[in-house]
Amino acid sequence: MSAIAKRRERERARRHQLIITAARELAEAEGWEAVATRRLAERVEYSQPVLYSHFNGKAAILRAVATEGFGELAARLRRARLSTPEPPEALHAVCRAYLEFAAEQPALYQAMFVLPTEVKFAHAETPPPLRAAFDEFVSCFRSDNLRRELFAEVTWSALHGIAALSDSGRIPPDGQAERLDFLVTQMAGTPSGPAPL
CATH class of the missing domain: 1.10.357.10 (Tetracycline Repressor, domain 2)
Structure with a gap:
């Protein structure tokens, strides 16, 4: 694996973890009903398509x-x-x-x-x-x-x-x-x- 591919993989893993952490923080603060993909995308400052490239919806985030x-x-x-x-x-x-x-x-x-x-x-x-x-x-x-x-x-x-x-x-x-x-x-x-x- 090239250095660029490794860097991209690390960045993807970091984004993945950031989404999970944001979901947990939002749920602890406001409950799971407040956890929506739109709000998570805003919170982590990524577009919804980027979020969906990691998770195909709230159920997948909940599982993670x-x-x-x-x-x-x-x-x-x-x-x-x-x-x-x-x-x-x-x-x-x-x-x-x-x-x-x-x-x-x-x-x-x-x-x-x-x-x-x-x-x-x-x-x-x-x-x-x-x-x-x-x-x-x-x-x-x-x-x-x-x-x-x-x-x-x-x-x-x-x-x-x-x-x-x-x-x-x-x-x-x-x-x-x-x-x-x-x-x-x-x-x-x-x-x-x-x-x-």
């Missing part, structure tokens, strides 16, 4: 944002798991990191788990960053547990429910620690904190 989010989530869950390598404590740390991620970046979380996208879960076409995030949950269960993927799936599902209900205000935020302790105790079979008085 979600995939980037899965990579960030996987890295965060990995750091949490490695900070406390013992299984019950690791599961507790990973679950807490997941809920913190959802609370800190609600628009990104929506793109990843709430809004309709073509991202396939538990499938041969699952994006590697999503699989990496799921594998962090799997790694929290003992390797001799033949159903560790099922345990990971149920844990993730419960956390998603907690995150969604918390975000909508349907469950009070002051019970989050107790919910988390209960979930980890049930899934890991070992209390993760001090026994209640």
Whole structure:
């Protein structure tokens, strides 16, 4: 590849990332309904045809944002798991990191788990960053547990429910620690904190 071709490729990758970043920022500030290709083109100072040369519409942008989010989530869950390598404590740390991620970046979380996208879960076409995030949950269960993927799936599902209900205000935020302790105790079979008085 020539130096000019490499430079063009770097510039294209930079524009691609700029569009994803602008979509995320706009969604966090105003919600996903505000993310339109016209507004994004204005925000990144490119024409709509240039934007469409990267993404064929809002659905493709949403998928790219979600995939980037899965990579960030996987890295965060990995750091949490490695900070406390013992299984019950690791599961507790990973679950807490997941809920913190959802609370800190609600628009990104929506793109990843709430809004309709073509991202396939538990499938041969699952994006590697999503699989990496799921594998962090799997790694929290003992390797001799033949159903560790099922345990990971149920844990993730419960956390998603907690995150969604918390975000909508349907469950009070002051019970989050107790919910988390209960979930980890049930899934890991070992209390993760001090026994209640």
